[in-house]
Amino acid sequence: MKTVFDKKTRDDLISRINTLNEKSTARWGKMNVYQMMKHCTLWDEMALGRKQYKRVFLGLLFGKIALRDMLKDEPMRRSNPTVPGFVVKENGDPESEKARWINLLKEYEQYSNDGFIHPFFGKMTKEQVGQLAYKHIDHHLRQFNS
Numbered sequence: 001m002k003t004v005f006d007k008k009t010r011d012d013l014i015s016r017i018n019t020l021n022e023k024s025t026a027r028w029g030k031m032n033v034y035q036m037m038k039h040c041t042l043w044d045e046m047a048l049g050r051k052q053y054k055r056v057f058l059g060l061l062f063g064k065i066a067l068r069d070m071l072k073d074e075p076m077r078r079s080n081p082t083v084p085g086f087v088v089k090e091n092g093d094p095e096s097e098k099a100r101w102i103n104l105l106k107e108y109e110q111y112s113n114d115g116f117i118h119p120f121f122g123k124m125t126k127e128q129v130g131q132l133a134y135k136h137i138d139h140h141l142r143q144f145n146s
Contacts (some may be wrong), residue, residue: 004108016146022094024144037086037097044104049113053085057122067121078137082093083119
């Protein structure tokens with residue numbers, strides 16, 4: 001399975017991100033392109049250890065089971081629920097958010113957040129983080145035809 005810890009995979013994701021612009025529209029979901037990019041930067045900041053979110057109660061009960069399902073070698077399903085802290089309602093500048101997102105992706109090369117705890121899935125290994133980060137980014141790029 002692909003992972004953001006692989007340089008070629010990161011480079012491919014960055015190339016896809018660079019195809020996004022203010023006119024990019026979603027094939028599904030409610031977010032515009034800025035909101036999607038902001039949502040992804042929030043997720044990556046969490047994975048890289050810059051932000052922490054409180055555990056979701058249902059995640060305490062079902063997180064590990066859901067993680068196994070999520071890490072199957074297939075694209076993520078559309079319209080999965082998201083952690084409330086990742087919901088973006090405001091609008092902003094897509095180009096500056098794109099640059100922020102690309103810089104965050106480059107930081108996965110020096111990943112050091114070994115104690116990562118996802119708000120729903122719980123404690124995750126580095127391998128799981130890399131795979132889930134890839135799947136999350138790929139999901140949203142496919143959402144916007146990139």
